Amino acid sequence: MIYSIITCGVGGQGLMLVSNIIGIACAEYEYNIRTAETHGLAQRSGSIYTHIRMSETEQIYSPLIPYGEADVMLAMEAIEALRNIEFLKSEGLIVLNDYIWHPVQETFNRVKEPKQTYITIDEIIQKLHEITNTIFKIDALKIANEAGNALASNVALLGFLANTENFPFTLDQLKPIVSQVVPKKAVDINIKALELGYNATSTG
Amino acid sequence: MIKDVTSTKEKNAFLFCNEAIVRGALESDVKIVAFYPGSPVSEILDIFYQIADEFDIKIKIASNEKVALEIIAGASMGGQRSFTAMKSVGLNVASDTFFSLGYTGTNKGCVLLFADDPFCHSSQSEEDGRFFGPAAYIPMLEPTDPIEAKEMVKAAFEISEKFNSLVLIRTTTRINHQSTIVPINPLERSAFEKSSFRSYNRTFSTVGSVARDLKLKMLERIKKIEEEFENSPFNKIREGKGDIGIITSGISYNYIRESCIKLKINPSILKLGTTYPIPNKLVSNFIAKLKTLIVVEELSPYLEKHIKALAKEVNPTLKIIGKQSNHFSEAWEYNVPIVLGVLQKIYEIELDISYNQIIENANKLKSILPPRIPVFCPGCPHRATFWALQRAIGGNSKNIALMNDIGCYSMLLINAELYPKLHADDLLLAMGATLGVSSGVSLASEEKVISLIGDSTLFHAGLPGMVNISNNQEDVVVFVLDNSVTAMTGQQPNAGTGYGPGGKNKNKIIIEDMLRGMGFENVIIVDCFDTKNAITPIKNALNEKGPTIIISRGPCALWNDRNKRKRGEIIPHYYVDWEICRKCHTCMRDFYCPAISMESKYKEYKDKNEKLWKGYSSHISAELCDGCGVCSIVCPYTDSENPSDTDVIKLYKEGEES
CATH class of the missing domain: 3.40.50.970 (Thiamin diphosphate (ThDP)-binding fold, Pyr/PP domains)
Structure with missing residues (x-):
């Protein structure tokens, strides 16, 4: 069985760290893994994604998840969740950061047309519901701030994911890897964010 | 790692x-x-x-x-x-x-x-x-x-x-x-020791x-x-069954393997790892006994055409499925759905899953989404330069032609609608091409030609074009957008940065000295973050005849922020004073900074003063703001040169509430 995660968000939200943690876990526990990443142009304020595909037994060929095959979507931002929805399988799991980052183009259109409004997370969730009913909305920023740094939102979401069915690694397996990959002075904060995320409850 | x-x-x-x-x-x-x-x-x-x-x-x-x-x-x-x-x-x-x-x-x-x-x-x-x-x-x-x-x-x-x-x-x-x-x-690893060119007794002429x-x-x-x-181990034959075979190379091999598993088919596959010279004997033997060959490769039919020629000798009746049979496209990337789709057709297999249906459905759901196109970062010097350039052009937009080049400023093209006066989609070809093309356009047409080039692109392939402009006294205004590094690719140092790998000092090339040395007499340097004061010199330059250089200088924000963090400096940020913001939206309309969005605090504050809180003000995200301060220059209700309490956009000071 191949377990696939599509992660998505906006450049600078730390998706690469999430795939690195999972990748190193795969190396350590002898899973096959292949990932496809966005680099380059989408550095800041652009759409980014990572495809993560892993399996304990099967060889993985394509780094890209075929449409409709991701078991999980881990979305750091709501607009980008919907933008990548074709990759999620029907009734797949969405772990959604309760956060929306309005692109400049959207603001630009509002200034031109004052009656327009920004798209809301609820409108997006309504659309996501047409693909799946399993959507967990997590206030990752709040968790990260509680852990000590807003930048640990990504690790908080990963913590939540680690507490879902079928995710191949346990919290205790992830902890030493998180300690390995984050800067030394940020280890405690990230471990705390991972734990708080693991025990977090969905806000809607 | x-x-x-x-x-x-x-x-x-x-x-x-x-x-x-x-x-x-x-x-x-x-x-x-x-x-x-x-x-x-x-x-x-x-x-x-x-x-x-x-x-x-x-x-x-x-x-x-x-x-x-x-x-x-x-x-x-x-x-x-x-x-x-x-x-x-x-x-x-x-x-x-x-x-x-x-x-x-x-x-x-x-x-x-x-x-x-x-x-x-x-x-x-x-x-x-x-x-x-x-x-x-x-x-x-x-x-x-x-x-x-x-x-x-x-x-x-x-x-x-x-x-x-x-x-x-x-x-x-x-x-x-x-x-x-x-x-x-x-x-x-062995230690580095200098070798002797002469000892090899070889020539390379x-x-x-x-x-x-x-x-x-x-x-x-x-x-x-x-x-x-x-006999290269990188060419691998996977023996399968039947008289259909596949030849492929690169990433496509992975899509084929996965598609075969999904379709439960087992064709023979030749994966080529040496794609020049193509091992002709190996390929000929592989195709000799097949009835149908599927060639899977992204972009041009490079393998396909070569194999077709070989097949003429060893298997003239071989049916070749590829780009020339219109099964695969020469455009864009492949993936499993594309490759699987063709195999499905050839093998006449029906599947429960329809990728087209998934995409169609997703596109319907996505129709409510705003686009998210990469834009200049908060604090980017280019945003400041182009704000000033738009103002310098004023009502003269129809009399200019803008020749763009490769670098972060290329993003003007994909954001063309944000900069209507700049004709941001006039031209973008290749590294340094703006300069030669500008010479040609200025020869041919009556518009004033503005040419954009970054510092790294100038060093890379711009120097011959610059020599030509100076030597022939072409009527072109060249903007050298000098942000000190090769920003687009990850802020690597270049010849104008002053240091190289390992932070070691390098002989820093001074762009203005270099250009004056080439014979440019009209070299103007503007500080793009002093945006308002950059407008007049740019306007004057646009009215000049003959070659003019404007070096618009300001460091890349990503690079500058990283350096500040290394030095332990705090990156400042600005905020909008909600109570006095006039809601004119100038900062958003003309400046397009990702840190600025439109927000309302009406729900929170309407009890206090309904009139004051009604409508939408600008909001600057403290996390995203880079502290360049250009929005405070752009704001008509802020005196950025003499900051005071009456300013709408204010610099955040430690301990303040914003």
């Missing part, structure tokens, strides 16, 4: 392909590397940049890919193993030297990795660089994944030394930007009669390499 790239222990490590490539070069005891950065291979430079000192590797950030290739060719001729990596269009730049190297050959292992970019993720064209191999008679390897990429780097050094030839490794973005578990082999002689030798050499490639 980088510590796995440099690990002395054997292990299986989760590596990014560009890391695996560097590891392959390290395991090959490479001594000299040179690069000009370019996506999708910039990270190769970045990793070498970090580890070069530890392994006593000489690293050069060259002014362009041609110079990078010349450095590694020279290093090889001088007796050291050497390596470069470049993007596809970089090989175009390097191609003049590249072709000659086919004639002269090289000495110590000399490897050039180039990456094509199907789907133009970060390039101006979607070219198929595989044609460079046969055009220059230079052997070429093509990996399917990071594991093979690393092995091919090592093999390429061996092949290079065995045949005294430069060796190409061809990747694509999807190969470079993937990660998997890669076996790390032992690292045996080609022209006229010498070239004619070398051509024959080159043809002989490539024949020998083809014989060698007939």
Whole structure:
């Protein structure tokens, strides 16, 4: 069985760290893994994604998840969740950061047309519901701030994911890897964010 | 991770392909590397940049890919193993030297990795660089994944030394930007010692009669390499069943394997790892007994046309499914759904799942989404420059033509609707092309020609164009957008930065001195963050006849922020004073900073004063703001030169509430 995660968000939200943690876990526990990443142009304020595909037994060929095959979507931002929805399988799991980052183009259109409004997370969730009913909305920023740094939102979401069915690694397996990959002075904060995320409850 | 790239222990490590490539070069005891950065291979430079000192590797950030290739060719001729990596269009730049190297050959292992970019993720064209191999008679390897990429780097050094030839490794973005578990082999490094060019008693000259002689030798050499490639372990046959077979290379191999598993079919597959010279015997034997051959390769029908010619000899009735049969496209990247779709047709298999249906459904759901196009970062000097340029142009927009170039400022093109006065989609061709084209447009047409070029692009391929503008006194206003680094590819230092790899001091090229030395008399320098004061000099320049240079100077925000953090400096931020914001939205309408959005606090404060809180004000995100302060210059209700409480946009001071 191949377990696939599509992660998505906006450049600078730390998706690469999430795939690195999972990748190193795969190396350590002898899973096959292949990932496809966005680099380059989408550095800041652009759409980014990572495809993560892993399996304990099967060889993985394509780094890209075929449409409709991701078991999980881990979305750091709501607009980008919907933008990548074709990759999620029907009734797949969405772990959604309760956060929306309005692109400049959207603001630009509002200034031109004052009656327009920004798209809301609820409108997006309504659309996501047409693909799946399993959507967990997590206030990752709040968790990260509680852990000590807003930048640990990504690790908080990963913590939540680690507490879902079928995710191949346990919290205790992830902890030493998180300690390995984050800067030394940020280890405690990230471990705390991972734990708080693991025990977090969905806000809607 | 980088510590796995440099690990002395054997292990299986989760590596990014560009890391695996560097590891392959390290395991090959490479001594000299040179690069000009370019996506999708910039990270190769970045990793070498970090580890070069530890392994006593000489690293050069060259002014362009041609110079990078010349450095590694020279290093090889001088007796050291050497390596470069470049993007596809970089090989175009390097191609003049590249072709000659086919004639002269090289000495110590000399490897050039180039990456094509199907789907133009970060390039101006979607070219198929595989044609460079046969055009220059230079052997070429093509990996399917990071594991093979690393092995091919090592093999390429061996092949290079065995045949005294430069060796190409061809990747694509999807190969470079993937990660998997890669076996790390032992690292045996020798100390760097200078070699003796003279001791090899070889020459590397080609022209006229010498070239004619070398051509024959080159043809002989490539024949020998083809014989060698007939038995290369990188060409793999997977025996299957039936009279349908598949030939493929690169990333497509993965899509085929996965599609076959999904369709439960088992055709014979020949995966080619040596795509120049193509091993003709191997391919001929493979296709001899087939009824149908499917050729799967992204971009041009490079393998397909070659195989078609072979089939004419060994299997004239062979049905070939590929691009020329209209089953596959020459455009864009492939994936499992595309490859599976063709196999499904050939094998006449029905599937429960319809990828088209999934996409159609998703597109319907996505119709409510706003686009998210990459834009200039908060604090980007280009946003400030273009704000001033729009104002300097004023009502004169129809009398200008804007010639753009390659760099972060290229993003003007994809954001053209935000800058209606600039004609941001007039022209964008290739590194440095703006200058020559500007000369031509100004000769031909009556509009005032504005030419944009960044500092790194100027050093890369802009100098001949600049010499031409000065020498011929062309009527062009050239903006040199000087942000001190090669920003687009990850803020690598360039000739104007003042330091190089390892933070070592370099002879900093002073752009204004260089241009004055070329004979430009009208060189104006503006501070783009002093935006309002930049308008008049730009306006004046637009009214001048003859060549004018405007150097618009301000550091790249990403680079500057990183340096500030390293020095322990706090990055300041601005905020909007909600109670006095006039809700005119000028900051949003004219400035398009990702840190500024439109918000209302009506719900929270309407009890206090309904009139005051009604409507939408601008909001500056404290997390995103870079503190450049240009929005406070743009705001009509802020006096940025004499800050006071009456300003709408204020600089946040520690301890204040915002």
